[in-house]
Amino acid sequence: xxxxxxxxxxxxxxxxxxxxxxxxxxxxxxxxxxxxxxxxxxxxxxxxxxxxxxxxxxxxxxxxxxxxxxxxxxxxxxxxxxxxxxxxxxxxxxxxxxxxxxxxxxxxxxxxxxxxxxxxxxxxxxxxxxxxxxxxxxxxxxxxxxxxxxxxxxxxxxxxxxx
Amino acid sequence: xxxxxxxxxxxxxxxxxxxxxxxxxxxxxxxxxxxxxxxxxxxxxxxxxxxxxxxxxxxxxxxxxxxxxxxxxxxxxxxxxxxxxxxxxxxxxxxxxxxxxxxxxxxxxxxxxxxxxxxxxxxxxxxxxxxxxxxxxxxxxxxxxxxxxxxxxxxxxxxxxxxxxxxxxxxxxxxxxxxxxxxxxxxxxxxxxxxxxxxxxxxxxxxxxxxxxxxxxxxxxxxxxxxxxxxxxxxxxxxxxxxxxxxxxxxxxxxxxxxxxxxxxxxxxxxxxxxxxxxxxxxxxxxxxxxxxxxxxxxxxxxxxxxxxxxxxxxxxxxxxxxxxxxxxxxxxxxxxxxxxxxxxxxxxxxxxxxxxxxxxxxxxxxxxxxxxxxxxxxxxxxxxxxxxxxxxxxxxxxxxxxxxxxxxxxxxxxxxxxxxxxxxxxxxxxxxxxxxxxxxxxxxxxxxxxxxxxxxxxxxxxxxxxxxxxxxxxxxxxxxxxxxxxxxxxxxxxxxxxxxxxxxxxxxxxxxxxxxxxxxxxxxxxxxxxxxxxxxxxxxxxxxxxxxxxxxxxxxxxxxxxxxxxxxxxxxxxxxxxxxxxxxxxxxxxxxxxxxxxxxxxxxxxxxxxxxxxxxxxxxxxxxxxxxxxxxxxxxxxxxxxxxxxxxxxxxxxxxxxxxxxxxxxxxxxxxxxxxxxxxxxxxxxxxxxxxxxxxxxxxxxxxxxxxxxxxxxxxxxxxxxxxxxxxxxxxxxxxxxxxxxxxxxxxxxxxxxxxx
Ligand code: FES
Ligand code: FES
Numbered sequence: 001x002x003x004x005x006x007x008x009x010x011x012x013x014x015x016x017x018x019x020x021x022x023x024x025x026x027x028x029x030x031x032x033x034x035x036x037x038x039x040x041x042x043x044x045x046x047x048x049x050x051x052x053x054x055x056x057x058x059x060x061x062x063x064x065x066x067x068x069x070x071x072x073x074x075x076x077x078x079x080x081x082x083x084x085x086x087x088x089x090x091x092x093x094x095x096x097x098x099x100x101x102x103x104x105x106x107x108x109x110x111x112x113x114x115x116x117x118x119x120x121x122x123x124x125x126x127x128x129x130x131x132x133x134x135x136x137x138x139x140x141x142x143x144x145x146x147x148x149x150x151x152x153x154x155x156x157x158x159x160x161x162x163x
Numbered sequence: 164x165x166x167x168x169x170x171x172x173x174x175x176x177x178x179x180x181x182x183x184x185x186x187x188x189x190x191x192x193x194x195x196x197x198x199x200x201x202x203x204x205x206x207x208x209x210x211x212x213x214x215x216x217x218x219x220x221x222x223x224x225x226x227x228x229x230x231x232x233x234x235x236x237x238x239x240x241x242x243x244x245x246x247x248x249x250x251x252x253x254x255x256x257x258x259x260x261x262x263x264x265x266x267x268x269x270x271x272x273x274x275x276x277x278x279x280x281x282x283x284x285x286x287x288x289x290x291x292x293x294x295x296x297x298x299x300x301x302x303x304x305x306x307x308x309x310x311x312x313x314x315x316x317x318x319x320x321x322x323x324x325x326x327x328x329x330x331x332x333x334x335x336x337x338x339x340x341x342x343x344x345x346x347x348x349x350x351x352x353x354x355x356x357x358x359x360x361x362x363x364x365x366x367x368x369x370x371x372x373x374x375x376x377x378x379x380x381x382x383x384x385x386x387x388x389x390x391x392x393x394x395x396x397x398x399x400x401x402x403x404x405x406x407x408x409x410x411x412x413x414x415x416x417x418x419x420x421x422x423x424x425x426x427x428x429x430x431x432x433x434x435x436x437x438x439x440x441x442x443x444x445x446x447x448x449x450x451x452x453x454x455x456x457x458x459x460x461x462x463x464x465x466x467x468x469x470x471x472x473x474x475x476x477x478x479x480x481x482x483x484x485x486x487x488x489x490x491x492x493x494x495x496x497x498x499x500x501x502x503x504x505x506x507x508x509x510x511x512x513x514x515x516x517x518x519x520x521x522x523x524x525x526x527x528x529x530x531x532x533x534x535x536x537x538x539x540x541x542x543x544x545x546x547x548x549x550x551x552x553x554x555x556x557x558x559x560x561x562x563x564x565x566x567x568x569x570x571x572x573x574x575x576x577x578x579x580x581x582x583x584x585x586x587x588x589x590x591x592x593x594x595x596x597x598x599x600x601x602x603x604x605x606x607x608x609x610x611x612x613x614x615x616x617x618x619x620x621x622x623x624x625x626x627x628x629x630x631x632x633x634x635x636x637x638x639x640x641x642x643x644x645x646x647x648x649x650x651x652x653x654x655x656x657x658x659x660x661x662x663x664x665x666x667x668x669x670x671x672x673x674x675x676x677x678x679x680x681x682x683x684x685x686x687x688x689x690x691x692x693x694x695x696x697x698x699x700x701x702x703x704x705x706x707x708x709x710x711x712x713x714x715x716x717x718x719x720x721x722x723x724x725x726x727x728x729x730x731x732x733x734x735x736x737x738x739x740x741x742x743x744x745x746x747x748x749x750x751x752x753x754x755x756x757x758x759x760x761x762x763x764x765x766x767x768x769x770x771x772x773x774x775x776x777x778x779x780x781x782x783x784x785x786x787x788x789x790x791x792x793x794x795x796x797x798x799x800x801x802x803x804x805x806x807x808x809x810x811x812x813x814x815x816x817x818x819x820x821x822x823x824x825x826x827x828x829x830x831x832x833x834x835x836x837x838x839x840x841x842x843x844x845x846x847x848x849x850x851x852x853x854x855x856x857x858x859x860x861x862x863x864x865x866x867x868x869x870x871x872x873x874x875x876x877x878x879x880x881x882x883x884x885x886x887x888x889x890x891x892x893x894x895x896x897x898x899x900x901x902x903x904x905x906x907x908x909x910x911x912x913x914x915x916x917x918x919x920x921x
Contacts (some may be wrong), residue, residue, distance in 0.1 A: 021863055038192035039185020043354050044437040048843035051354055062614050078187030092183035096175045099809040102817065103402030103643025104182030105354040111183065117588070130851040139354050140643050141813055142820030143851040 002027035008072050009050075020096065027071045028052045028063035031078060039079035040109045043137070044142030050136040053109035054078050059115050079108035083135065091115055091153040100149035102140035114150045122158055126151070167722070169656040170871045173809040174228035177667070179643065183431065187402040190358035190374045197429040198360070199228055201423050202279035202433065203416050204269040204286050205443060205617040206261035209295035209512035209836030210310065213259055213288060216269060221285040221510070226278035228424045230286065231419060232269045233258040238390070241388045242479060243380055243412055245615040250320070250455070253515075255388050255418035261290070262310055262477035263512050264837050265443035268340030270419035272431045295836050299474045300451070310477065310510040316829045317510040319475045320483040321589060324490045326562035332466025332714035336457030338542060344454065344530040345902035348474065348831035349447035349824075351519055352848055355404020357414070361421040362430035365775035369424070370397045373417055374404040376642050377680025378662035380614055382672045384413040389421055393602035400670035405477070406642040407520040407821070409444055411682050412480065434865040441841035442697025445517040446831055447472040448485050448508075450526040454534055456494075462544045464553045469493050469527070473508040475516035482508045482683075484613065485516070488523030493531055494561050495604045496572065512836050520821060521881035522683055524605060532601035532886035536893065542678075545589070546600050546890070547580045555604075555775075557864075565767040569864040571801030572602065575777035578801040578860050583779040590894060595784055597895025599732025602777045603877030605908060606770030607869065608685020610763040619760035621693035622676035625654060625701050626756040626884035629747060631725065631740040633658060633665045637696075638678030640670035644877075645810040646686040652806050653691045653870050657698035659722035660739060676758065687806060689761050689773060691870035704757060707739050708746045771868045774799040774875035778819070780887035781855075784895045786914060789907030793888060798880055799860040804872035808861065814877020816857050823855070824848045830904050847876055 005020040014033060019034050029047070031037040031054065043051030045064045052064040055077035082089045089097070091111050101107050110133060117124055117132040124132070130143070130152050138146065181187040183522035218230040233256040243252035256267050269286050273279040296302045296310060302317040308315055333339050359373035369391065375381050378398040386393040402408065416433050422543055426429040435443070457465040471489045490504035492649045521528075539546040557570045558693045579600065580586065588598050598720045608620070624636040635654050641647040651665040658665075678690055705716040705727065713720070713736070715729040722728075728736035737745075746755050779797045784790070796819050807813040829848040832839045840846045885903055893899055898913035 003514065007535045010298040032192070037185075038188065041189070041355070041358070041402055042191060042434075046437060046824075046844070049354060049437075076200060080181075083184045086184075087185060088180065095183050096179045096217065099173070099175065099179075099813050101176065101182050101814055102645065103353070103355065103403060103405040103589060104179065104187055105643075107182050110184045119544060130854075134852045137848060137850065139352055139407070139821070139848060140817045142816035142818075142857060143854050144816040145792075146858055 006069060010071060010076060011074065012076045013078060022067050023067065023069055025068045026064050027066050028066045030068040031063060033073055037078045037080050041105055041106065041108060050109045050113065052107055053112045053136065055112055055116055055134065058116060058119055060113045079112060082111065089154040094149040094153040095158065098145050098149040098152060100141060100145040106136055106138040109144055110138070114153065118154055118157060122154060124154060167654045167656055169662050169870065170806050171804065171808065173876055174648065174652065174662060174807055175904060176645050177651060178647060183600060189355055189402045189404050190360060191434045193360045193372050193401060195362055197358065198430040198432055198479060199272040199274060199427060200276045200279050201270055201272045201420050201431045203267050203281055203354055203419060204283045204649065206264060206266040206268055208261055208290055208292050208435060209264050209291040211261050211290035212293060213257060213261060214291055217287040220268060221271060221282040224278065226274040227271060227282045229272045229423050230269060230282065231422050231426065232840040235422060237388065237390050239388065239411055241384045243476065243614055244479065246613050246873065250483060253415065257417045263514050263516055266477065266895065267415040268903060270423060272423035272427055275644065276717055284584065288391040296510040297511050297513060297836055299472050299511055302509045303507065310512060318507055319479055319510050319617070320486050320508045322506045322661060324502065324504040329466045329468045329503040331499045332501030333429055333457045337460040338856070339455065339457040340534065340538065341455040341600040342452065342534050342901060344452045344533065346450040346526045347903050348449040349519065349829050350441055350831050350846055351407050351409035351786060352441065352846065353405030353409055356437055357410055358432065359417050359420050359436040359717045361424040363424055368395045369421055370399065371417065371421060372399045372401050374403055374597040374685065376402055376410045378638050378672050379638055379639060379677045381413045381417070385417060385421060388418045397673035399673065400640045403640065403642045403808055406681065408518045408682065409678065411517065420637050421760065437843065438841045441846060441862050442514060442838040445480055445515055446476065447519040448516040448526065449481065450489065452528045452530040455911045456534060456538065458542065460539060460542065462542055462552045463547045464497050464499055467493055467499055468503045471506040473506065474513065474516060475508040475510050475559065476513040477510060478515040478542050480517040481513040481555060485518050485523035489527050491564060492524050492527040494564065495773065496555055496602050498555060505648065506621060510539065518682065520818065520878055521605070524603060524879065525882045525885065526823060528601065528603045528882040529886050531885060535890050536599065536890040547576050547585055550602060551576050565769040568771050568868060569772065569803060570775060570865040571862040571864040571873040572775040574862045575775055575799035575801055576602065579777045579779050582858065582860055583797050585714050585779065585841035592894070594897055595786060596755035597784065597891040597893065598779060598781050599887045599890025600777060600779050600895055601890060602775070602881035603879050603882035604775045606629040606683055607688035607772040607874045607875040608699050608763065608770060609683045610766040610770050611768050614679060618677045619762035622691040622758065622760045623690065623693040623697045623754060624676055624758045625697040627701060627743045629740055631664055633660055635665060635694060636675045636677045637665045637669050637690055637694060637899040638786055639686045639831040640681045642681050645807065646681065646690065646812060649687050649806045649810065650690060653694050654698050656826060656871065658701065659694050660725050678706060684878040687873055689763065691873060692760045695870045696761060700757040701761055703704065704755065705742045705746055708749045708873045711740045713737060716901060727859050772866045772874040774879045776879050776883055778883040778887040780884070780891040782888060782891040782895055783890055784880060784910065786896060789910035791892060791905060791910065793823060793855040795856045796884065797858040797860065799862055800880060801864050802876035803864050803869050803874035805861065805876065806873050807869065811876045815859050815880045818877050818880035819848055819857055819884050820854060823853070825903060826885035827890045827904050
């Protein structure tokens with residue numbers, strides 16, 4: 001049943017939103033239901049699929065596992081914040097061009113997980129890429145083209161193609 | 164091979180930028196003003212009689228807007244088997260009995276999900292538990308309690324196939340062997356838990372946006388379940404987060420959601436939880452297969468006999484087709500003069516089983532291709548040579564069943580052997596390492612009209628605009644396999660326009676023409692043929708108008724690079740937009756729009772065409788722990804002419820990933836009818852770390868029935884993975900595991916049994 005709501009401020013994709021939310025709401029729920037940012041997917045709501053991945057202060061986290069009230073004062077980036085005016089981030093471009101997207105349900109989480117990886121390690125080995133995305137489940141691609149896309153994006157970003 | 168301009172190109176998919184940027188809306192992402200949230204109350208018993216349902220308390224909960232039970236439904240069963248109505252056996256909400264843990268009992272609509280959830284707890288259901296029947300063999304016994312009152316011995320469907328004379332075939336064989344194989348229940352586990360949003364308009368017409376692979380069959384079944392006319396139900400498929408067969412049918416929750424929307428006069432959305440997606444959807448059939456095969460000393464296949472018992476779960480679903488294909492596939496790969504099959508699909512008190520990627524194929528191919536390896540070893544013939552000796556060739560008839568047109572099986576075998584240096588390595592690798600091979604084939608969509616539709620299986624409309632753009636309207640549903648892109652490629656190729664000139668409106672029964680849906684690898688082939696037919700018709704109309712202006716006969720005209728010209732004479736020509744303008748003017752401004760269709764008429768009872776594949780697995784087995792590590796999978800695949808090679812690769816890679824899970828880790832574990840592992844933590848699909856290297860070899864054939872020579876791609880590749888791995892394990896450590904998944908415990912047990920004294 002309805003609990004008392006709290007007023008919180010969330011910084012999402014560079015914009016500050018003032019929201020009234022119940023304290024037990026997860027960040028995933030608030031992003032999707034209050035802000036209409038449905039790019040983060042509810043694949044399990046249990047922390048096991050990473051379809052809900054967003055960046056919190058640059059780190060990839062499962063938004064289904066953290067409470068929205070806990071995300072106050074942090075910088076949150078969702079998949080919608082990665083492209084600008086329809087111009088895709090090199091990771092998104094690589095996913096598209098390499099055929100790393102099939103049903104696309106895992107894609108936002110994959111791309112953001114890869115973003116966190118490349119921000120921390122611009123030149124990852126294949127093993128490091130696989131380890132980084134090993135919590136992101138995909139039922140369509142066998143991860144082959146996902147890994148290729150991340151490698152390609154790393155190359156592009158290193159040569160200055162950052163969006 | 165022919166040269167094409169759009170077909171055969173590695174084009175990025177048209178919908179992938181939207182998906183990459185998080186703009187693609189899936190069913191759960193949709194919102195309507197005043198929308199309510201629905202939830203379903205499910206049975207906690209595997210088998211029980213419903214004595215009474217009391218919803219009064221739930222109805223009294225603030226925020227609850229409606230509660231429905233079986234009494235609020237029309238009380239009619241629904242299902243897709245309009246060709247055999249006795250197979251239509253599921254109620255939207257259980258009337259008198261529940262038949263599995265998860266069966267739908269009641270549904271609630273409330274102002275939010277939490278309130279709906281809370282209301283479920285307040286519904287009181289009195290059950291009289293009945294004996295649960297969980298083992299299909301026991302369920303088939305005379306006198307076993309019945310799950311469906313009218314179904315004797317709980318046999319949902321039995322299927323027999325026979326040609327030649329197996330007794331004679333075995334009698335004339337030098338070598339005969341029999342084996343038993345056991346296949347587990349696999350979960351579909353699409354990453355998207357299904358969802359739907361239902362809304363009625365002022366005139367009582369329903370629109371439902373739903374996670375489905377088959378908008379048109381869902382439209383028809385939903386209309387019947389609600390007592391509406393089909394034309395008053397519109398089914399729209401939003402982006403779909405994976406199907407693999409799981410989202411192939413109408414599901415009870417879609418009827419409940421619609422009923423609640425009707426009752427409340429407000430839009431209602433329902434979203435499955437992950438647990439529901441695992442335990443209240445469908446599964447791949449668990450199967451027990453007995454297989455007997457006879458050969459001549461020189462390796463000539465003489466006869467085969469098979470018996471399969473399928474664990475059907477509580478309802479029919481797509482089980483009868485699986486029962487048939489599980490028998491059919493034993494006949495596809497090799498020239499087989501004598502064959503006999505009996506298959507029984509049996510009801511049990513478990514979630515219904517259905518057709519999953521590699522429908523009714525992975526089970527028989529595991530049995531057949533594992534046994535083939537044993538035979539090769541026993542006869543002292545190389546496994547590839549044994550297969551080549553018997554391999555199906557193009558233009559062969561399988562008695563009473565089908566005709567195989569194009570067939571690249573032999574080439575697949577040869578190429579996969581060369582690529583993996585098979586002959587140097589098989590039986591010669593260091594201890595603990597092994598290499599194994601297996602093959603499979605797959606249909607390009609079904610030919611049998613199970614839905615008894617009066618309409619062609621695939622229909623398409625094409626509209627040409629005078630600015631040069633072309634819009635394709637197709638009922639076919641892209642479920643992540645990339646069909647919308649492929650259909651646009653086929654259209655652009657046939658019409659001589661650029662890929663970027665074409666856009667598509669798909670999978671919406673309100674605006675797109677009928678298509679029987681996405682199943683059995685039929686879309687590229689069947690919808691592709693419909694699109695191509697429409698494009699040909701459009702050209703005909705354009706050419707008729709343009710011919711006089713170019714001083715040519717319409718039959719001599721051609722179109723390429725958006726220009727119409729006479730064949731062999733590039734000039735004079737007319738640009739495509741101008742030609743469209745001329746055609747519109749000639750018809751008093753009528754829009755230039757044409758239709759095309761395809762139906763597999765006269766194509767036997769199975770399919771108009773078949774893909775083939777050979778897979779070599781390379782493994783390492785740890786004798787201490789029983790752990791199997793797959794290092795590489797090499798896949799040679801004949802899918803005819805690939806329309807989009809990048810997409811084909813993606814399908815192959817995804818399929819072998821699913822095959823890998825099937826081989827080693829994936830299994831629905833249940834106790835007393837309850838699934839014990841309904842989460843991604845406990846049900847293990849392979850991660851990026853588990854995936855081996857995948858090497859793909861294209862074997863291109865020209866399928867005469869397919870659009871530009873295309874046929875099924877990718878789905879067939881799921882089936883040979885498990886037997887290839889099993890055969891590689893034998894090569895590595897000399898033991899056979901004949902029941903899946905091949906867990907470390909089973910490997911260790913097999914090792915112990917092989918060396919009882921060590
Ligand atoms: S939805 Fe958060 S991990 Fe699956
Ligand atoms: S693309 Fe479908 S789950 Fe990854």
